[in-house]
Amino acid sequence: MSFTLTRDDDRLVVDVDGQLIVSNRQEFKQLVLDEVEHGARLVVIDFAKSAYIDSSGLGALVSLGKRIRDAGGALRLAALNDDLRTLFELTRLDALFPLYATRDDALAAR
Amino acid sequence: MSFTLTRDDDRLVVDVDGQLIVSNRQEFKQLVLDEVEHGARLVVIDFAKSAYIDSSGLGALVSLGKRIRDAGGALRLAALNDDLRTLFELTRLDALFPLYATRDDALAAR
Amino acid sequence: MSAPRHDWTIASDVNEIAPIVEAVAELCAAAGFSSRVCRLNVPVALTEALANAIMRGNSNDPRRTVHVRVMIDTETLVLEVTDEGEGFDLERVRYSPDDADWFEREDGRGVFLMRKLMDHVESCRASGAYGHTVRLRLRRA
Amino acid sequence: MSAPRHDWTIASDVNEIAPIVEAVAELCAAAGFSSRVCRLNVPVALTEALANAIMRGNSNDPRRTVHVRVMIDTETLVLEVTDEGEGFDLERVRYSPDDADWFEREDGRGVFLMRKLMDHVESCRASGAYGHTVRLRLRRA
Ligand SMILES: Nc1ncnc2c1ncn2[C@@H]1O[C@H](COP(=O)(O)OP(=O)(O)O)[C@@H](O)[C@H]1O
Ligand SMILES: Nc1ncnc2c1ncn2[C@@H]1O[C@H](COP(=O)(O)OP(=O)(O)O)[C@@H](O)[C@H]1O
Numbered sequence: 001m002s003f004t005l006t007r008d009d010d011r012l013v014v015d016v017d018g019q020l021i022v023s024n025r026q027e028f029k030q031l032v033l034d035e036v037e038h039g040a041r042l043v044v045i046d047f048a049k050s051a052y053i054d055s056s057g058l059g060a061l062v063s064l065g066k067r068i069r070d071a072g073g074a075l076r077l078a079a080l081n082d083d084l085r086t087l088f089e090l091t092r093l094d095a096l097f098p099l100y101a102t103r104d105d106a107l108a109a110r
Numbered sequence: 111m112s113f114t115l116t117r118d119d120d121r122l123v124v125d126v127d128g129q130l131i132v133s134n135r136q137e138f139k140q141l142v143l144d145e146v147e148h149g150a151r152l153v154v155i156d157f158a159k160s161a162y163i164d165s166s167g168l169g170a171l172v173s174l175g176k177r178i179r180d181a182g183g184a185l186r187l188a189a190l191n192d193d194l195r196t197l198f199e200l201t202r203l204d205a206l207f208p209l210y211a212t213r214d215d216a217l218a219a220r
Numbered sequence: 221m222s223a224p225r226h227d228w229t230i231a232s233d234v235n236e237i238a239p240i241v242e243a244v245a246e247l248c249a250a251a252g253f254s255s256r257v258c259r260l261n262v263p264v265a266l267t268e269a270l271a272n273a274i275m276r277g278n279s280n281d282p283r284r285t286v287h288v289r290v291m292i293d294t295e296t297l298v299l300e301v302t303d304e305g306e307g308f309d310l311e312r313v314r315y316s317p318d319d320a321d322w323f324e325r326e327d328g329r330g331v332f333l334m335r336k337l338m339d340h341v342e343s344c345r346a347s348g349a350y351g352h353t354v355r356l357r358l359r360r361a
Numbered sequence: 362m363s364a365p366r367h368d369w370t371i372a373s374d375v376n377e378i379a380p381i382v383e384a385v386a387e388l389c390a391a392a393g394f395s396s397r398v399c400r401l402n403v404p405v406a407l408t409e410a411l412a413n414a415i416m417r418g419n420s421n422d423p424r425r426t427v428h429v430r431v432m433i434d435t436e437t438l439v440l441e442v443t444d445e446g447e448g449f450d451l452e453r454v455r456y457s458p459d460d461a462d463w464f465e466r467e468d469g470r471g472v473f474l475m476r477k478l479m480d481h482v483e484s485c486r487a488s489g490a491y492g493h494t495v496r497l498r499l500r501r502a
Contacts, residue, residue, distance in 0.1 A: 001379075019404075022412040023375040052401055054408040055470035063467040083401040090477045091470055092458040111238075129263075132271040133234040162260055164267040165329035173326040193260040200336045201329055202317040226436050291432045291439060295367050298432060298439075310488040344485035346496070347451040355487070 003031055010073075012040035013103055017049040020057035029060050033067065041073035044106040048079035053087055065096060076106040113141055120183075122150035123213055127159040130167035139170050143177060151183035154216040158189035163197055175206060186216040224250070227289040230270075232278040236286075237270045244290055244299065251292040254361055261337040261358060262297070268330040269301040269354045277303025277352055287351070299356040307352035310343040365391070368430040371411075373419040373444075377427075378411045385431055385440065392433040395502055402478040402499060403438070409471040410442040410495045418444025418493055428492070440497040448493035451484040 001018035012035045020028060032043060045061070047053075065075040078100040080088070088094040100106035111128035122145045130138060142153060155171070157163075163171075175185040188210040190198070198204040210216035224247060230236040241263045249258045270286065278284035284304040291298040313331045316322065334341045340357040365388060371377040382404045390399045411427065419425035425445040432439040454472045457463065475482045481498040 019379070021378065021408055022416075023378060052405050054405055054412065055468075055474050056412065058470055059467040062465065066465060083397070086401060087405065087474070090474065093464070096464050129238070131237065131267055132275075133237060162264050164264055164271065165327075165333050166271065168329055169326040172324065176324060193256070196260060197264065197333070201333065203323070206323050226434065291434050291437060293367065293431075293433045296432060308488075340490070342487035342489035344487035344490075344494075346483035346485035347449075348483035349481070349485075 003028060005031060005035065007035060007040065010039055010041040011044070011107060012036075012042070013044045013046055013107070015046045015049065019050060019052055019054070020060070021054040022056035025056045025060040028057075029064060032064055036068055036071055036073065041068070041071065042076070042107070043068055043073060044076045044078055044100075044103050046078045046103045046106075047081070047084055048103075050084065051081070052083050055091075058087065058091060058093055062093065062096065076100055076109070078103040078106040113138060115141060115145065117145060117150065120149055120151040121154070121217060122146075122152070123154045123156055123217070125156045125159065129160060129162055129164070130170065131164040132166035135166045135170040138167075139174060142174055146178055146181055146183065151178075151181065152186070152217070153178055153183065154186045154188055154210075154213050156188045156213045156216075157191070157194055158213075160194065161191070162193050165201075168197065168201060168203055172203065172206065186210055186219070188213040188216040226291070227287065229285050229287050232274045232280055232282055232284050232286060234271060234274055237267055237274075240270065240288055241266050244288070247290055247292060248297060251297070252360070253292075253297065253358075257358065257361070262299075265334045265337040265356050265358075266299055266301070268334050269299065269356060272330055273301045273303035273305075273354065276308070277305030279305070295360055297358045297360075300353050301356075302349075302351045302353040304351045307343060307345040310341065310354075367432070368428065370426050370428050373415045373421055373423055373425050373427060375412060375415055378408055378415075381411065381429055382407050385429070388431055388433060389438060392438070393501070394433075394438065394499075398499065398502070403440075406475045406478040406497050407440055407442070409475050410440065410497060413471055414442045414444035414446075414495065417449070418446030420446070436501055438499045438501075441494050442497075443490075443492045443494040445492045448484060448486040451482065451495075 001024060004015040006013045014032060068075045075097060077097045079102055080099055111134060114125040116123045124142060178185045185207060187207045189212055190209055228240055244266055245258045245262050248262050273286045274280060287302040289300040315328045316332055334356060338356045338358050342355050345352045369381055385407055386399045386403050389403050414427045415421060428443040430441040456469045457473055475497060479497045479499050483496050486493045
């Protein structure tokens with residue numbers, strides 16, 4: 001399980017390698033919030049290497065999204081497999097986050 | 111499931127064909143008590159064709175035993191398979207009833 | 221080919237007990253439980269649980285039903301018997317041969333026998349489920 | 362040859378969750394449940410139940426343990442997660458996307474997800490058993 005952060009100006013991409021769940025939600029939130037404190041405004045979470053997420057992971061995304069929007073930024077999710085998409089649909093949280101096919105789509109979108 | 115009663119003077123043998131359980135305990139008790147009312151004093155229950163018994167069946171035997179002893183008679187159990195023996199041992203009710211190998215043993219015993 | 225039946229809903233009538241017990245004993249035999257368990261432990265313990273569900277839980281009310289569910293895997297057999305009653309505190313049922321009237325009372329040996337014949341007996345009224353359930357568990361010897 | 366493990370006792374530490382979830386998903390795969398169920402429904406629902414047992418039931422107290430039991434037969438998967446807490450009334454947990462703050466609150470979606478991913482979720486403090494158990498049930502599709 002690891003998070004890889006790639007920062008480019010005010011853009012941050014976080015690769016989630018493994019599952020974003022209760023045991024790492026705090027670390028994940030803290031890593032992203034630190035970057036937001038230091039100027040990141042477009043945050044893309046890349047789930048290409050992630051199988052699923054639990055309610056804690058979803059909750060972390062909800063609260064991060066709010067914090068980032070409050071800072072004038074945006075949180076975008078990319079490369080979700082079908083199972084991950086299902087979780088966002090079941091919880092209707094897909095209404096809250098734009099879901100992109102790839103990180104590049106997410107970064108390129110207006 | 112059936113009970114077959116064989117009466118010879120003050121001796122009664124009841125063949126239990128099937129399981130003596132909650133659904134037939136009343137019928138069983140009534141059949142035997144009727145015979146006791148009409149003079150049966152040595153009552154032998156033959157379990158050769160019976161696989162097991164439940165707590166209702168055991169309870170019926172306990173209360174019958176008491177009624178028969180109160181009438182000056184005796185209740186004896188015969189031809190119990192291993193499973194039936196186990197049930198009497200687990201509940202320690204083997205202390206209450208003499209267990210005989212065959213109905214003839216039960217009838218012959220002093 | 222369909223899997224054999226693993227659950228049943230019956231009316232609150234003690235005559236419903238024997239056929240269910242027979243079917244469950246067959247499931248246990250098919251799952252490889254010992255013949256002793258299939259002949260003695262399972263039939264007697266299940267008969268007790270069903271009788272209590274019908275007579276105690278459902279007070280013999282013919283409009284109430286009893287639900288039986290069997291789970292068997294490679295290690296364990298679980299029998300669940302659900303009635304429509306209020307349930308009871310199984311922990312407080314402690315009647316045993318050490319009690320003075322054990323050798324005189326007609327009733328009251330059902331829970332004792334279930335405990336002797338199964339590895340674990342529990343009772344619960346689950347939040348999120350209907351009714352009251354007695355759950356019997358037996359590990360393969 | 363011994364049967365794969367079907368129950369575990371773990372400390373109240375969320376880092377214990379992932380290995381158990383993986384082992385259970387493997388049991389489900391071996392039992393022939395669909396890969397979707399093994400990848401999504403079982404891991405997420407079990408993670409929720411374990412997280413609640415550790416954090417809510419046992420209040421993260423390291424001296425308290427959580428017990429997990431898996432039952433799989435030809436029709437049904439049952440997961441039992443037992444903590445040492447007082448339990449709770451699952452019926453009263455009804456938080457859903459229809460609630461005003463659903464899209465803002467960080468917590469509170471665990472039970473909702475378990476219900477969506479499993480066929481049946483129940484909670485009980487059994488008389489005759491230790492602790493409080495959440496039981497998840499899923500029928501094979
Ligand atoms: N399903 C049930 N619902 C409510 N109470 C029950 C149930 N099963 C058992 N009990 C209670 O536990 C007591 C003991 O049960 P048991 O040992 O089977 O003896 P018996 O049923 O012969 O009295 C019963 O008398 C009843 O009060
Ligand atoms: N094992 C448990 N023991 C006690 N309470 C629990 C347990 N599981 C859940 N709860 C209660 O149910 C509530 C809702 O749980 P859940 O939907 O998983 O959301 P969350 O745990 O994120 O608050 C919890 O806040 C807690 O009050």
